[in-house]
Amino acid sequence: MKRILVTGGSGFLGSHLCEKLLAEGNEVLCVDNLFTGRKVNIQHLLQMDNFEFHRHDITFPLYVEVDEIYNLACPASPIHYQFDPVQTIKTSVMGSINMLGLAKRLKVKILQASTSEIYGDPEIHPQPESYRGCVNTTGIRACYDEGKRCAETLFFDYHRQHQVAIKVMRIFNTYGPRMHPNDGRVVSNFIVQALRGKDITIFGTGQQTRSFCYVDDLIDGMYKLMNSRDDFQGPVNIGNPCEFTMLELAEMIIDLTGSSSRLIFLPLPQDDPLQRKPQIDLAQKELGWEPKIQLAEGLTKTINYFEKTLTKQGVAITV
Numbered sequence: 001m002k003r004i005l006v007t008g009g010s011g012f013l014g015s016h017l018c019e020k021l022l023a024e025g026n027e028v029l030c031v032d033n034l035f036t037g038r039k040v041n042i043q044h045l046l047q048m049d050n051f052e053f054h055r056h057d058i059t060f061p062l063y064v065e066v067d068e069i070y071n072l073a074c075p076a077s078p079i080h081y082q083f084d085p086v087q088t089i090k091t092s093v094m095g096s097i098n099m100l101g102l103a104k105r106l107k108v109k110i111l112q113a114s115t116s117e118i119y120g121d122p123e124i125h126p127q128p129e130s131y132r133g134c135v136n137t138t139g140i141r142a143c144y145d146e147g148k149r150c151a152e153t154l155f156f157d158y159h160r161q162h163q164v165a166i167k168v169m170r171i172f173n174t175y176g177p178r179m180h181p182n183d184g185r186v187v188s189n190f191i192v193q194a195l196r197g198k199d200i201t202i203f204g205t206g207q208q209t210r211s212f213c214y215v216d217d218l219i220d221g222m223y224k225l226m227n228s229r230d231d232f233q234g235p236v237n238i239g240n241p242c243e244f245t246m247l248e249l250a251e252m253i254i255d256l257t258g259s260s261s262r263l264i265f266l267p268l269p270q271d272d273p274l275q276r277k278p279q280i281d282l283a284q285k286e287l288g289w290e291p292k293i294q295l296a297e298g299l300t301k302t303i304n305y306f307e308k309t310l311t312k313q314g315v316a317i318t319v
């Protein structure tokens with residue numbers, strides 16, 4: 001049995017990861033400052049003997065004893081990471097330094113949840129890991145993109161300079177139960193709008209594309225990466241290469257919910273990437289991983305989740 005630290009463990013992806021690690025027979029220490037994470041995501045885990053929650057901001061040092069670290073702490077949706085951009089970049093940079101310092105002291109393996117956003121508004125399509133990206137360093141997305149880029153650099157420097165065992169994963173758009181209903185991400189926005197019969201907000205023309213990965217597939221890839229051969233550090237893309245325009249996504253969600261919502265068109269936010277799709281050959285080769293859940297199936301599960309939560313809360317969810 002290992003004792004595993006998950007930073008950002010009460011967030012969307014982190015809570016699914018904690019569940020997976022517990023199911024594999026580990027002890028889990030979940031560290032989160034509850035900025036975008038919610039206690040309700042881990043409520044069902046709190047009674048378990050093998051699960052512990054510690055409220056803490058990783059921009060401050062953390063002295064604990066663990067056998068492995070998954071570093072997921074960081075707000076991930078544009079409205080959340082742009083709410084306090086300085087704190088966002090501190091979380092990626094100072095947070096990574098602290099977690100790498102912890103890994104160095106304990107001589108344990110650490111995985112970084114990096115992102116497809118390090119590719120910025122990509123000029124190469126689909127994106128292989130060798131692509132170096134196109135990020136506007138002074139734009140409103142830079143606090144997230146550049147923070148995550150610097151975190152990757154720190155991981156590789158701690159590896160080269162201090163022999164810290166690292167794994168770097170570039171996560172592409174992921175969706176599923178426990179997404180925050182108000183975090184402004186496109187899947188949760190469209191589903192909540194469709195369920196409430198509100199207008200569906202398409203930014204720009206809706207011709208921009210994303211490739212959506214269901215959370216169970218993503219967590220499976222993350223676990224496989226952490227347990228991959230010792231001399232494989234990544235970075236490795238984990239995402240679903242099936243690419244959709246935002247208009248196609250909206251139509252699919254209207255169809256699956258049977259909603260009468262109409263589409264409305266709003267301005268495209270600054271630096272919004274035009275297209276995004278992972279090349280996943282490396283994950284297939286190194287991890288034997290590929291996504292299994294198609295968009296319609298994953299959306300149906302996610303819609304069921306939101307239907308239940310909206311009914312349970314019995315209150316209007318504002319988007």
Ligand code: NAD
Pocket residue numbers: 007008009010011012013014031032033034035036037038056057058059071072073074075076077091095113114115116170171172173174175180
């Ligand atoms: P999320 O916002 O649900 O989870 C992030 C968690 O980190 C939250 O629980 C939040 O409270 C916590 N947190 C934020 N700042 C912190 C700090 N300074 N100290 C401690 N805890 C802090 O987002 P998510 O979608 O679950 O994303 C998890 C990770 O995966 C993030 O690092 C994100 O950048 C990365 N990622 C996610 C996606 C995606 O599509 N969901 C895509 C690419 C990368």
Ligand code: UDP
Pocket residue numbers: 060061062063064097098099100101102103104105
């Ligand atoms: N750190 C931590 N927990 C530990 C060990 C280190 O939070 O168990 C933090 C500590 O605050 C330090 C950072 O990690 O500033 C980087 O550690 P490192 O050993 O690389 O740097 P140094 O301590 O030499 O500045």
Ligand code: UDP
Pocket residue numbers: 077078173184185186187189190201202203204206208210246268269272273
């Ligand atoms: N988007 C949209 N309507 C919304 C929310 C988002 O059309 O209500 C668009 C957004 O402009 C972007 C895409 O959907 O082109 C994905 O946005 P999200 O914030 O989910 O992820 P990211 O841009 O970080 O990939």
